[in-house]
Amino acid sequence: MVSSHRRLRTGGLYVAALLGSAAAVFPYLYMVLQSLAPWDEVERVIWPSRLTLRSYVWLFTGGETGLARPWLRALFNSFLVSGADTLAMVAFGAMVGYALSRIRFRGARWIESFLMFHMFYPAIILIIPTFLIIRYLGLYDTYLAMILPKAVSVWAIFMYTTFFRSMPEELLDAARVDGAGEWTVVTRILLPMSTTLTTVVALVLFMERWTELLWDLLAVKSYKYMTLNVLLATMKGPYGIYPGPLYAASVVLTLPVVILFLLFSRRFFSGFHYIFR
């Protein structure tokens, strides 16, 4: 009696989980189906009568921006900008985090309390002056305009500071007694032990950078520098008569982060649980 009741309850949970997750991924599914639908069926049916790659072919060979294959170029730009910024944010995060948590120098405390203030500051107030600085530096409409203002993540510094501080001093002392220099301690002990944290930090930062709209919209104006996300937002009007390619572009925009996330999902979740414990 009890076991049949429990089985019924578990069955109900699975049904709810299936329905709920179906609602979570439905817009993705709709997006993929529309991108593969014949053009006279896009936004007319949920299940296309047949599948075709016409939207993708058109997207990567055509285009109305005066630039050949703007979408391919935009995909490359997205990878370049997001990749460069994620690398920089992680590297600077670990570097500054190490300094703040493991090196005793005057000012470290002061910098750290400033970090907390900096992290919760509404960034919008800085966007117009940042735009002006980029223009005065002669960087407007370049890759650097998109990359530089986002090259340091205060959140990443905070995460690495907390993590490095939580490591037992004895472990590092033991290595030092064995004759390991500071560089060896960092590269052989601290960094390898922080791979889970690095996965979480890098994935979150890459994702956020990949889908950034407001800043990238302001920083460049040429089609040759635009990221995929910005091109999609900009092309929505002119391409309104070609909904199929817009869905295909959405799929191309979404796929890289989804693949990246699926590859690291286990480590991401365990790291996330560690952080929000």
Place this chain on the structure above:
Amino acid sequence: MTARHYYEVRGWLLASPYLLYTLVFFAVPLVWALQLAGMDWNLIAPQRTWVGFGNLVEALHSPRIWAAFVNTYKFLVLFLPLVLALSVGIALLVNGLPRGGHWFTVLFFLPYLSSGVATSLVIQGLIAVNAPLNRWLVSAFGFSPPWLESPGWATVVIVVLIAWKFSGYYALVYLAALRSLPRELWEAAALDVPSAWQRFWRVTWPNLYPATFTVTVLATGLMFSVFTEPYVLTQGGPQLATHTWQLEIYYQAFANFRAGYASAVALLNAVATFAGVAVVRWLMNRWGRAHGFEP
């Protein structure tokens, strides 16, 4: 060089990327923003007129600013209960599954990876007048809602879209909290409180308070910075129902070229955000103390 000096130099050297970044992209822009807020300037012309508090006064009399101000709270009142219910629900659901919890968590988390631009396009396609959803609604109920044409429905579309995106992410916060609760708690609760519903309200929900605090503060900050969804879907309309601070700043600075005025609006937004988050934190702390949590 003494060891002491060695550490000093190395510490400052390793921290220098952050210090340099803070100087160029935080300190200088901050001072500049304050100065700009008192000026009338179109971003290009050499002449800039000092107007003092003129921009702030104008902003405080602008219906667009008040729309942004009110909409933030309208979004907050709709978004908070929705996203809290969804994320707690997802966390409890996934946690209750004997097997496969990981893969369901992945599915629920996927919306967070989406770009606001792409999902806004998809939603726009889904609720287009001749799209399957509306044709089905018309055939089944005789009408379909004026999704993006009516202020009420447009608000609902934007809020639901953002809740769809963030509930799987916030569910992870709840899941981490659920898993860190002691096993004895559930065993005692199972004996003392017979009904599952009562058990949730009297044992689970109060014990999840720290996670609720985190999610509430994150969600509040989020509602003060909505941009992408209204930018793509409604451009702030209809009748300013989905107009936000960020949209107003973007339009004023980069479409109307009123850099000074936009800076003043950004200042107001910063003050509103600080105040809004502080009030929410204060309310949450009070509520937490009532449940025996020390802030």
